[in-house]
Amino acid sequence: MMALKATTMDPLHTFRALLPENIAFYLTLAIIAVGIFLFVKESFTIDVTAILIMTLFIVTGVLAPEEGFKGFTNSATITVACMFVLSFALFRSGVLDPLIRLLIRLGRWHFLAALVALMLFAAALSAFINDTAVVALLMPAALRLAERTGVAPGKLLMPLSFAALLGGVCTLIGTSTNILVSGIAEEQGFAPLGMFEFAPAAIWLTLAGVAYMLTIGLWILPKRGSESTEQTTTFVTMVRFEDGAADIGKRLADSQLRKEFDAEVRWLRHFRSTERATPTDEQVIQQGDELLIVIERDRLRELRRTKGVRLLTEEGRPAEPGELRLFEVVVPKGSRLAGRRLGTWQLLRDLQHGIIGIRRHDRDPDEDPGDLPLSEGDILLLASRQQPIYNLMQEDAITVIDEYEIKGIDIRKAVTAALVLAGVIGAASAGIAPIVITAIIGVLALLLTRVITPEEAYAAVEWKVIFLLAGVLSMGAALQKTGGDQLIANGLFDLLGDGSPLLALAVIFGITFLSTNVMSNNATAALMTPIALQLSTAMGVSERPFLVGVMFAASLAFMTPMSYQTNSMIYVPGNYRFNDYLKVGTPLNILVWIVAMVVIPMYFPF
16 A cells, blocks of 8 residues: 555655755745746746746645645635726726716816826726726826827826826725735735725825825926827828719819818829829829828718728728727737738737728838838727727737727616625625625626626636736745745844834835836735735734735835836827836835835834
């Protein structure tokens, strides 16, 4: 019997048994170092790096397979997935559309008042809804506000992103990092954080951050990107005049294209001809003629509906009336769509319809749109169903900056989604059930009431974040299993000597926010939370201020565009440069650090 057991023993189990404890610790440090290097280097996407780290822990024997994969069943991972679905249902219902229209009307009255409202609105929403979704929702309103007030978009988008981050730390569900920190603490035997437990301290940070952005930050923000109306609202497109078009047989000077749509014709190509010609006012438009035109956005939307005028890049399966929406999107940095040519089947498959017009980023507007590949910074006007656009947003392939032809609010779905979200938050806050249980019940309620479909629920989850969370949780598990968290905490304790707990909290906070600015916030939180817990234990003080400190520092990263997804989303539309984040974000991070050292001990005594 014993011989049989020996022959069937797991090889990884045997390897782990042969590892001295200190070797396992050094292996853990080496794997974490590799992970940090890959997070900073961005050789792979953050989710791939996280899964790679988890796999290395398993194959080297530091963690057993069931320990490595435990992140997928962690309550934090499940809760975050459910919150993505709940947020999507609220946005999908259109319940927030009137508030956005109100914000735009306020901007017509006074820019500063609109900026205050934008930041406070973003902060309030982010306290209960995923902050990435909040920025995606409000970015179109901010860009329209910039266009109508003549202010550079950069003056609005960075305050929007930073306000969303500040608001996200006000509640447990405001950001995935909060849920992650609470989940790690609970797994290590500490009490989980309450829904509003840290809200008073977080509100002080939010008010300080908003005040900074409305004063010093607004003064530092770049003014570049304030383009002329023609530059910001015109698009290039190719049109063909087919049977029934009113302009066939007319001179260009007398055409509807020129008189009603005020389009500028750059060149013309006759039917079955490959030669381009620069048309004059006397040029007669013939059936089958293809024209490259530059046209204002709203007039292009009208031209699309004109009989006999076909936009050459708009293809796709027939759509039911009202099924399509028009989206104005930008191709962000790192998008997988960059390099694809317009009109190719791969691109049309992604969009499930087609491209109405394009505004090239640093390209010759006289080039045929179909001849040049997309590049980062290009702006497209798309006709598509909502779901494919949402899917591309989740992949960071596009950033939506405006949306048109939005159908009215579905009252039943809007009320149901709002009530379900309120129920999830209320039940968890009252202690009726843990947040993971109330969130699961909330998602089931949305599905059973048909507010969303199962397909929409799956699409709403940002699976990249889920795999990231599952992967990075293995770092904390490995540190805890090998005693690494205790060794590092003891090292910090010895370094601080007889230093006060406040000094220790300041060190933990500083290390965390500096790390978050160069690597994933969730990875930083997973790494620092076990260390913070061990340090508080070694010092014989409450773990609460250290947990809150890690949570705040890991979420409030303003110094780089890659420090948080919302900062990356605004990079291209705001026409920012890397140094802009350093100039505006560094003072804000220092301010948050200082304020946190005052308010955290105030509400969470050592």
